[in-house]
Amino acid sequence: MKRLHTRLLSVVMAFVMAFSFNLTALAADENDKEEKEQQIEALEQEKEEQNQALDSMHTDKANTEVEIESLDNQLSSVQTEIDTTNSELEKTEAELEQTKKDLEAAQEKEKKQYETLKLRIKVMYKKGDTGYLEILLAAEDITSLLNSTEYISKISDYDSNLLQSLRDTRTQIEALEKQQEEEVARITQLKEELETQETELQGILDEKAAYIQSLNTTIEYTEEYIQELEENISMEQQALAEIEAEIRAAAAAAAAEAAAAAAAQEEAAASGDGESSGSSYVEDVSGAYKPSYGGGWVWPSDTTYLTDTFGYQDWRGGNHNGIDIGAGYGSPIYAAASGTVWIAGYSSSAGNWVVIDHGGGVLSVYMHASALYVSSGQYVSAGQSIAAVGSTGWSTGPHLHFGVMVGSSGGYDGYWVDPLGYVSP
Ligand SMILES: [Zn+2]
Numbered sequence: 112m113k114r115l116h117t118r119l120l121s122v123v124m125a126f127v128m129a130f131s132f133n134l135t136a137l138a139a140d141e142n143d144k145e146e147k148e149q150q151i152e153a154l155e156q157e158k159e160e161q162n163q164a165l166d167s168m169h170t171d172k173a174n175t176e177v178e179i180e181s182l183d184n185q186l187s188s189v190q191t192e193i194d195t196t197n198s199e200l201e202k203t204e205a206e207l208e209q210t211k212k213d214l215e216a217a218q219e220k221e222k223k224q225y226e227t228l229k230l231r232i233k234v235m236y237k238k239g240d241t242g243y244l245e246i247l248l249a250a251e252d253i254t255s256l257l258n259s260t261e262y263i264s265k266i267s268d269y270d271s272n273l274l275q276s277l278r279d280t281r282t283q284i285e286a287l288e289k290q291q292e293e294e295v296a297r298i299t300q301l302k303e304e305l306e307t308q309e310t311e312l313q314g315i316l317d318e319k320a321a322y323i324q325s326l327n328t329t330i331e332y333t334e335e336y337i338q339e340l341e342e343n344i345s346m347e348q349q350a351l352a353e354i355e356a357e358i359r360a361a362a363a364a365a366a367a368e369a370a371a372a373a374a375a376q377e378e379a380a381a382s383g384d385g386e387s388s389g390s391s392y393v394e395d396v397s398g399a400y401k402p403s404y405g406g407g408w409v410w411p412s413d414t415t416y417l418t419d420t421f422g423y424q425d426w427r428g429g430n431h432n433g434i435d436i437g438a439g440y441g442s443p444i445y446a447a448a449s450g451t452v453w454i455a456g457y458s459s460s461a462g463n464w465v466v467i468d469h470g471g472g473v474l475s476v477y478m479h480a481s482a483l484y485v486s487s488g489q490y491v492s493a494g495q496s497i498a499a500v501g502s503t504g505w506s507t508g509p510h511l512h513f514g515v516m517v518g519s520s521g522g523y524d525g526y527w528v529d530p531l532g533y534v535s536p
Contacts, residue, residue: 140358147351151344158340165333175326176459182319183462183503189312190481196308200301207294214287221280225253228273235270257281316440320507408534409494411447411477411513414438415536418510421529432527433476433514440481440509444498446491447475447513447534455486461512462504465497472519475530478512479504 250256257278419435450469457463463480481501491497502509515533519525 140354144351144354144358147347147354151347151351154340154344154347158337158344161333161337161340165330165337178322179319179459179504182315182322183457183459185315186312186319186481186501186503189308189315193305193308193312196301196305200298200305203294203297203301207291207298210287210291210294214284214291217280217284217287221253221277221284224273224277224280225256228256228270228277231270231273253277253281316502316508319502323505323507406449406493408448409445410534410536411445411475412436412438412500412511413442417536421527421531430527433478433512434530436511436513438500438509438511440500440502442500443496444477444480444500444511446493446495446497447515447530448473449492450475450490452485452487452489452491452497455483455489458504460505462506463498463501464504466523467491467497468519468521472517472525474516474519474523474525476512476514476516478514479506479510481509 250258257274414436416437417434418437419431421431421434423430444465446467448467448469450467452465453468453474454464454466461476461478463483464476464478465480465483465485466477467475469475477498479501480498480503482499483497484499485491485497500509500511506512513530513534515528515530516523516525517528
């Protein structure tokens with residue numbers, strides 16, 4: 112009995128010794144683990160805050176939309192001012208043309224009247240009727256002649272009428288000259304106004320580009336920062352996993368079930384968030400969908416310069432639903448194929464935009480226009496001018512965003528394909 116007791120005691124002692132040795136190692140590891148967990152928690156919190164900031168940049172579009180809409184409204188009101196000034200300029204220039212013609216006619220008329228009067232003077236002189244001839248003959252030109260007639264008291268009705276006509280024509284010429292001067296001044300003024308308005312338009316375009324660029328940059332920085340945080344988190348999690356492995360080893364060595372169970376419980380394996388890029392864009396299915404309106408496709412712009420292609424872009428961090436064609440402000444946008452206009456309107460992201468339904472589930476989309484020439488429900492044929500290039504909506508400079516959607520069931524529910532499968536520059 113005693114022997115057995117002694118044996119049991121030594122087993123217990125051995126167990127206690129082994130356990131307490133490993134407990135010391137376990138305590139040091141537990142401290143490291145706590146520290147790591149705190150670090151990870153802080154990083155996760157920072158990541159959470161940055162994600163929230165990013166979310167608010169992406170989703171709290173209210174302010175952005177208000178700002179873009181206000182800039183687009185300014186664009187369109189300056190555009191209207193420019194149109195008004197241009198048409199007034201055209202009108203004034205036409206008036207000036209007319210004034211010049213009237214002036215020439217009046218000058219011609221005056222010359223003839225003067226010639227007639229001089230002839231009349233010669234005739235009278237030959238007849239010896241010299242009562243006022245001396246005064247008239249002393250006059251060197253029309254002006255001095257008209258001035259000197261004030262001194263003539265006696266004059267025949269005929270001569271008096273001739274003089275009055277000449278005087279009237281002179282008054283008319285003076286009025287026309289004054290009018291011409293005013294019109295020239297008005298044209299100069301209108302041209303200056305136009306210059307100011309065009310500068311203003313450019314200013315708004317620049318402001319918009321800077322605004323959108325700064326938003327894009329902020330989003331980009333935040334995304335980069337989040338990525339850094341994620342890298343840090345994954346490094347710390349790796350370190351934590353190592354500590355946890357040590358803890359597990361220590362616990363196993365101690366053979367203490369309680370400690371082992373506790374260690375197993377604390378074992379929270381780091382799990383990645385498993386985000387997927389989810390790109391489900393179809394690059395080329397051109398052959399699969401044919402518009403039912405028939406007819407060919409035409410390039411939608413006068414220029415062929417592509418500033419952005421279709422599909423995934425790193426800088427964008429996502430997919431681009433069409434192609435961007437760099438084109439001059441106000442240059443024409445053409446319907447790429449025949450069809451019926453489904454949308455002709457405005458949105459703060461697309462700006463002034465047009466969607467054409469070509470039938471057979473095929474749509475084409477045109478964004479960021481400065482002006483629209485078509486309205487919803489209207490039939491358009493391929494190559495018809497439907498809008499003017501602009502920079503409205505989410506745009507940093509004049510360009511045409513052109514997109515092609517297939518598989519639409521009468522709404523905006525199909526999928527985007529590379530427009531270069533349908534049109535070529
Ligand atoms: Zn685009």
